[in-house]
Every structure is written in C-alpha cells, then in structure tokens.
Amino acid sequence: MAWSMATRWRPALGGLIGLGGLIGLGGALLSRGSPLSELGLAPATDPDVIFIVLDTVRSSSTSLCGHDRPTTPVLESLKRQGWATTCRAVTPGTWTVPSHASFFTGWEVSDFEGGARQPTPEQTLTGQLAARGYQTAMISANMVLKEPGWIGEGFDTLEIAHSFSELKGDALSGSVAARLEALDPDRPLFLFVNVVDAHAPYPAVPEGLGWIEPQRPVQHRMWLKDRQTPFNRYVSGEMGDAEARRYRRRLANGYDYGVFQADRSLGRILGLLRGADRLGHARVVITSDHGEFVGEHQLVGHGDTLYEPGVRVPLLFHPAAGPSPVLPEPLSARHVFELLLEGALPDPEPPISVVTHQPSQRTSYSGVAVWGPDEQKLLWRDGTLQRFDLSADPGELRPLPVGQHPLLPVLEASAEAHNHAVASTRSPGEETIELLRAAGYVE
Ligand SMILES: [Zn+2]
Numbered sequence: 001m002a003w004s005m006a007t008r009w010r011p012a013l014g015g016l017i018g019l020g021g022l023i024g025l026g027g028a029l030l031s032r033g034s035p036l037s038e039l040g041l042a043p044a045t046d047p048d049v050i051f052i053v054l055d056t057v058r059s060s061s062t063s064l065c066g067h068d069r070p071t072t073p074v075l076e077s078l079k080r081q082g083w084a085t086t087c088r089a090v091t092p093g094t095w096t097v098p099s100h101a102s103f104f105t106g107w108e109v110s111d112f113e114g115g116a117r118q119p120t121p122e123q124t125l126t127g128q129l130a131a132r133g134y135q136t137a138m139i140s141a142n143m144v145l146k147e148p149g150w151i152g153e154g155f156d157t158l159e160i161a162h163s164f165s166e167l168k169g170d171a172l173s174g175s176v177a178a179r180l181e182a183l184d185p186d187r188p189l190f191l192f193v194n195v196v197d198a199h200a201p202y203p204a205v206p207e208g209l210g211w212i213e214p215q216r217p218v219q220h221r222m223w224l225k226d227r228q229t230p231f232n233r234y235v236s237g238e239m240g241d242a243e244a245r246r247y248r249r250r251l252a253n254g255y256d257y258g259v260f261q262a263d264r265s266l267g268r269i270l271g272l273l274r275g276a277d278r279l280g281h282a283r284v285v286i287t288s289d290h291g292e293f294v295g296e297h298q299l300v301g302h303g304d305t306l307y308e309p310g311v312r313v314p315l316l317f318h319p320a321a322g323p324s325p326v327l328p329e330p331l332s333a334r335h336v337f338e339l340l341l342e343g344a345l346p347d348p349e350p351p352i353s354v355v356t357h358q359p360s361q362r363t364s365y366s367g368v369a370v371w372g373p374d375e376q377k378l379l380w381r382d383g384t385l386q387r388f389d390l391s392a393d394p395g396e397l398r399p400l401p402v403g404q405h406p407l408l409p410v411l412e413a414s415a416e417a418h419n420h421a422v423a424s425t426r427s428p429g430e431e432t433i434e435l436l437r438a439a440g441y442v443e
Contacts, residue, residue, distance in 0.1 A: 046132055046188040047320030048282035049340050051125075052269065053103070053192075054262045055096065055142050056199040056302065058291030059087040059312045061252075061259050069211050071259045074267040075286070078316055083284075084324035089315035090371055091290045092334035094356040095303040096144050099289035099333070100194075104151055106337030109355050110417040114425025118150050125337055126154035129190040137179050137189070141167035141196035157182075161196070168197050169261065173268035180276040189278055193269060197261035198292070200301060202254025209257070218254035220301055235298055248295035255294050283320040283343050285336045288313035296395070304358040306369040306379060307396050311354055319343050330371045351407070353414040357422050366422060368414045372407045380415050 057072075059065040064075040065087035079085040092102035098109045104126065105111075105119045112118070121127035130136050138155040145151055145160055152158045159175055161167040167175060176193060183189060197203070201219040205212045220231050233239040234247055266286065273279040291310045293299035302310050315331060317324065317339055328345070332352040335345050352371040367381035375390035379399075386399035402408060 046134065048189045048278050049129060049134070049191075050273065050279070050282050050284040051103070051190075051192045051336065051340055052266060052284070052286045053100070053194045054198060054259075054266060054286065054288045055194055055196045056290060056292050057259055057262055057288040057313060058309055059089075059314050060309065061256055061292075061294075062087075062263075062314055064314055067256075069256050071256050072263040072314075074263045074270070075314060075316065078286070078318075082324050084317040084319075084327045086315050086327040086329050086331050087312075088329040089287055089313050089331045089333040090352050090354060091288065091311045091313055092332065092354060094290050094306065094310055094354070094358075096142055096289050097147070100145060100151060101148070102334040103289070103336050106334055108334065108353065108417075110414070110421040113421045114357070115148065116424045118148065121150075121154055124150070124154060125340055126190065126192075128341060130154045130156075133187060134190045135184055135187045136191075138192045139167070139172070139175050139179060140192075140194040141172050142194045142199065145194060155192075164196055164199055164201065168203075169265060170268075172197075172265055173272060176269050177272050180272055180278065183276070183278075189282075191273075191278075194289075195262050195265045195269070197265050198255065198258040200255075200258075200292075202251075202258045203261060205253055205257045212253045212257055215250060215253055218250060222301055231300055234295070235300060237298060244295075251294040251300060255292055281320055282318070283340060284318040285315070285339050287315040287333050287336060304356055304365040306354060306356055306367050306381075308390065308394070311369075351410040353410060355414065355418040355421070357418070357425070366418070368411060368418050370407050370411045370414060376405070376407065378402060378405060378407050378411045380411055385411075 061067050062072040062075060063070050064072045064079060064085070091099050093099035093109045098112070101107070101112055102109055104124050107119070122131070126136055126138075136155045137157045138152060138159065140160045141164075143161045143163060143166075152160070157179065159167075159179075172193070172195060176191075179191070201217050204217045205215045207214045221229055222231050224232070226232065227236070227238075230239070230247055234244060239247060270279060273282070290302050291308075291313055292302050293307075293309050296309050297305065297307050299305060299307075299309075304310075313333060315327065315333055315336070317327065319325065320343060328349060330352055331345075332349070335349070338344060338346055353368060355368045357366045365381065367379065369377060369379045371377050377388045377390055377396075379386045379388065385402045387402045387405060388396045388399060390396070
C-alpha cells in the first residue's frame with residue numbers, strides 16, 4: 001500500500017515556519033479578514049487548541065449537510081451556535097494515514113513522496129505547539145495511526161486503540177475524561193482526538209431508534225478472496241438488482257447509525273471539555289479524514305477513488321475569540337494545519353488538489369482531482385481526463401470534455417508531482433502492513 005502528493009506551495013509555508021512560526025506574520029496569512037478579530041482579541045496566553053477528527057464521516061450522510069435522517073444533531077447545534085461551518089471541505093487524502101499526515105503538516109499528500117520524505121518536529125503542528133509550551137495529548141480510536149511514528153511525536157501522552165472496537169462510544173469519552181483530569185491547569189492544551197464510530201464495521205442498529213429499522217452489524221470483509229461474499233459480488237457487479245438494492249440499504253443504514261454514534265461521541269467529548277473549562281476560549285476544528293461509499297459507483301468503503309462520497313466532508317471551526325469567519329468553499333481540509341496553529345487560512349489559498357495511489361487494491365487506482373469554484377471538478381486517472389459539473393451532476397455520472405479548462409494547468413502540475421511521488425514511493429514496513437491488514441485495508 002502506498003500513498004503519495006505536491007510541493008508547489010509548501011516551500012513558502014515551510015520558510016515562514018522556519019522564521020519562527022506564523023503568528024508574527026499576521027495579515028500576510030490571514031484569509032478573508034475575519035480571523036483578524038481572533039488575533040486582535042486573543043488573550044495574552046495561547047488558547048487551548050482542540051482538533052477532533054470524525055473518522056469516515058462524509059458530508060452527504062450528515063443532517064448538518066442536508067441528509068434526511070437526523071444523524072448529526074451535535075454538529076447542527078454547533079452551527080446554530082455560530083461555529084464556522086462548511087459541507088464542502090475536501091479531504092487531503094482518501095484514507096486515514098495520508099489525510100492525517102497532511103492535517104499535521106499542511107503538506108499535500110504528494111509532498112511525502114510516498115513516505116520517503118518526513119517532516120521534522122519543527123514542521124509539525126504538534127511540534128510547534130509543544131515548542132510554544134503546550135501540553136499535548138493524542139487519543140486515537142483509529143488504530144492505523146500508530147504508523148508513521150512521526151504523527152505521534154511531540155505528544156506528551158499518546159493513546160491509540162488496538163482495534164476498531166476498543167475506543168468507541170463511552171470507552172472513548174472515558175479516555176478523554178481521564179486525560180482532562182490529569183492536565184496542568186496553568187498550561188494551554190493541544191488535544192487531538194480521532195473518533196472512529198462511523199468507520200466499518202458498522203454497529204448494530206437497535207430497536208426503537210425510530211428512523212432506521214433495526215439490523216445486525218455490517219462488516220464489509222473486503223479482504224476475503226471468496227468471490228461469493230456480498231461485498232465481492234456487489235463490487236464486481238455480479239449481484240442482482242433486487243439484492244443489490246437491499247445490500248445498499250443495509251450499508252446505508254449501518255453507516256448512518258455509525259455517523260450518528262460518532263456525533264454522539266463528539267457531543268460527549270465537547271461536554272467534557274466544557275466541564276473542564278477547556279472549550280469556551282479554545283480554537284477548535286472538527287472535520288473528517290475521508291468519506292465512505294455505501295454503494296455509489298459500485299463501491300463500498302473508502303481508500304482509493306476520488307469521487308465525492310470518498311472525499312467531501314464537513315469542517316467546523318471555532319475561533320479562540322471574536323466572531324467566526326466565513327469559510328471559503330470549496331475548502332481543502334489540509335488547511336486545518338493553519339487554522340489550528342494560527343486561527344487563519346493561508347492567503348491566497350492554493351488550488352485544491354487531492355491525489356490517491358493504491359496499487360495493491362483489487363483494482364489499481366492512481367489519480368488526481370482538482371476542485372474549482374462553481375462546483376467544477378477535473379479528474380485524472382491513469383491518463384484519462386474528465387470534468388464534472390457537480391451542481392448539475394452531483395452523482396458524477398456524466399463526465400464532460402475537459403477542453404482548455406482553466407483548472408487544467410493545476411491538474412497537470414498535480415499529476416506531475418503525483419507521478420514523481422509514486423516513483424519515489426517506499427514499500428510500507430511489515431508493521432504498517434500488519435496494521436492495514438488488521439484494519440481490513442489490504443489482504
Ligand atoms: Zn480514516
């Protein structure tokens with residue numbers, strides 16, 4: 001399994017970091033003006049910084065973003081309270097590790113050159129906050145974040161689950177509560193929590209919920225080679241229409257209930273932070289690392305293609321002080337790095353580009369997508385170029401000619417960086433492969 005990405009804008013940012021952090025550069029990096037209020041009104045001490053990733057939560061399955069089931073009442077309440085909110089964030093990668101690597105550095109996935117290039121501690125979010133005197137804690141319910149090891153560096157405390165079931169629901173909030181009780185009250189906090197409740201296997205839907213019929217847990221078992229499993233028959237197109245409809249329904253039910261559970265976990269965590277007086281004046285980002293396919297494009301799960309269900313996620317931001325900014329749309333979720341570090345987006349924002357490279361999946365997929373204004377999206381896959389008008393064709397079923405579209409040079413530059421990264425890709429170590437196998441990502 002490999003992952004990869006583009007350095008065109010990053011060196012400038014790296015240079016600024018090298019000058020001792022971004023905070024003194026104020027206006028040069030502020031976006032759309034509104035975060036000025038945060039810097040202008042911020043208390044003399046550094047604010048608490050809270051980063052919560054709702055793993056595997058796509059926009060289209062949240063009631064926050066218009067889903068017709070009440071899956072995310074907590075996210076909706078945050079929006080009502082005035083948090084900056086977008087349903088059009090685009091994840092930097094297509095699965096957990098590349099997206100988190102990008103969150104913690106602001107780099108594009110190609111910048112890591114397939115794992116051959118790693119950030120120094122001075123370049124990471126955690127390293128910079130630790131250098132400012134923050135106490136730092138990571139609690140990850142997603143076990144694959146054990147690797148690469150640099151993601152955990154700079155954290156004073158590190159708790160990573162051993163399985164997808166270990167830190168769901170109450171177990172996760174119990175860990176957060178224990179961590180908050182152990183804090184030094186006189187130092188600012190950087191807390192990162194990965195909430196994995198929406199990730200497969202999807203939980204059983206209980207009786208009496210009222211908006212999803214009860215059903216047993218759903219496990220994709222995508223690593224099984226037996227061609228007769230429901231997953232394999234569905235993705236290969238061998239499942240009949242009626243059964244496929246039932247299968248998709250079951251997937252959507254289980255996933256929606258998982259999203260609901262993730263939102264409940266978020267509510268518990270925010271309640272604990274509020275109780276510990278670590279929320280009101282904190283700088284907070286809540287987003288997801290990738291989406292999920294529940295049958296669209298004949299796909300189930302996540303990790304390879306660049307269609308919207310796999311990469312379009314919600315992103316919410318609460319500034320430490322002052323009114324919430326209006327977030328630009330679309331927005332690359334890799335900029336959680338700047339939002340968390342300084343409370344502002346880069347200005348100008350670089351174009352949004354996402355790459356994926358999955359040579360070991362059942363169908364090899366190497367691709368690049370770029371998003372522009374007016375819901376225009378260009379997609380390149382192994383030499384094939386397509387354009388989608390997401391407003392007229394949200395399901396991405398009708399590819400259009402690319403022509404001389406203004407985004408084409410961006411796509412070509414990204415594809416070039418991507419190809420370079422793929423060529424540099426290092427094979428993952430045995431430990432990483434074991435983690436991915438345990439997580440069901442590889443055979
Ligand atoms: Zn993930």
